[in-house]
Amino acid sequence: MAAEADIYRHMRSKSPDPRRLSVSAVREHLRSNWIAGELHCFDALDSTNTTARELARAGAVDGTVVIAEKQRRGRGRLGRSWVSPAYKNLYVSVVLRTALYLESDLQISLMAGVATCETVREWHEATIKWPNDVLIGGRKVAGILAEMEGVGEDRFVVLGIGVNLNAEVGDYPEEVRDKAISLRMAVGEPVDRARVAGRLLTLLEQRYEQLLREGFEPIARAWRVDSGMIGRVIRVGEPGGEVSGEVIDVDADGALRLLLASGATYRVVAGDVTVVGGYERGAAAGAV
Ligand code: BTN
Numbered sequence: 001m002a003a004e005a006d007i008y009r010h011m012r013s014k015s016p017d018p019r020r021l022s023v024s025a026v027r028e029h030l031r032s033n034w035i036a037g038e039l040h041c042f043d044a045l046d047s048t049n050t051t052a053r054e055l056a057r058a059g060a061v062d063g064t065v066v067i068a069e070k071q072r073r074g075r076g077r078l079g080r081s082w083v084s085p086a087y088k089n090l091y092v093s094v095v096l097r098t099a100l101y102l103e104s105d106l107q108i109s110l111m112a113g114v115a116t117c118e119t120v121r122e123w124h125e126a127t128i129k130w131p132n133d134v135l136i137g138g139r140k141v142a143g144i145l146a147e148m149e150g151v152g153e154d155r156f157v158v159l160g161i162g163v164n165l166n167a168e169v170g171d172y173p174e175e176v177r178d179k180a181i182s183l184r185m186a187v188g189e190p191v192d193r194a195r196v197a198g199r200l201l202t203l204l205e206q207r208y209e210q211l212l213r214e215g216f217e218p219i220a221r222a223w224r225v226d227s228g229m230i231g232r233v234i235r236v237g238e239p240g241g242e243v244s245g246e247v248i249d250v251d252a253d254g255a256l257r258l259l260l261a262s263g264a265t266y267r268v269v270a271g272d273v274t275v276v277g278g279y280e281r282g283a284a285a286g287a288v
Contacts, residue, residue: 029198
């Protein structure tokens with residue numbers, strides 16, 4: 001299996017590329033109790049989510065983290081791919097086993113969006129687009145892919161997070177250049193990737209523990225503020241066609257509640273959201 005081959009190649013390699021994020025550099029910035037108790041940093045993987053799932057199936061402990069410098073087949077939501085240039089960004093996956101106590105998978109996706117947005121905000125202002133895209137100036141700086149597997153006690157979630165950190169415009173194919181942004185492009189100088197990784201995993205543990213302890217409402221409160229989507233008009237691509245309406249709220253399970261022109265309400269549980277009039281408030285015409 002490709003992921004297994006990557007793991008063995010990694011174990012045999014004696015001289016890691018000096019550009020690779022090291023376990024000790026990430027740990028310097030980590031203030032977590034159990035997330036990243038097991039932390040693996042690779043040069044190249046097909047996808048950190050694939051390798052994290054392999055490790056979880058083989059019994060990896062709760063909170064195991066996989067980081068890669070490059071992904072050959074990085075995956076995004078809705079079957080898309082995730083552009084993953086080498087040694088520039090952060091591609092990280094976390095195995096969460098206690099997720100089996102949660103009521104809804106969407107809750108964990110929104111929780112991860114809040115933690116990622118909070119991390120990015122330590123460097124630059126950012127917002128969340130439902131469910132969990134993190135945007136700067138209407139362009140995507142981070143994306144999250146939550147994948148569930150197994151049943152009962154064996155169930156686990158792999159939370160995969162990609163953050164564009166030091167990539168430059170030329171690192172992205174033409175078709176995504178006007179949609180993607182890195183923190184480096186936003187702040188005008190390179191960022192310390194180990195520090196971002198450490199802060200992200202620390203904030204993720206805090207928000208996840210809050211979700212388990214206090215339920216979804218505190219996460220929903222943070223999400224409402226971070227997203228600025230309440231009251232905006234959006235379009236959503238759904239299997240049955242496009243739906244458009246005003247965002248009223250985020251529900252107790254993480255779904256987006258819309259008010260349609262007919263006066264009916266509508267729940268969005270999946271799909272691609274476009275904010276009509278552009279994502280930023282008061283922005284010129286356009287849509288993100
Ligand atoms: C999206 O916005 O479409 C989700 C993108 C998720 C990308 C990350 S990068 C680390 C992890 N490994 C993957 O293959 N995907 C996620």
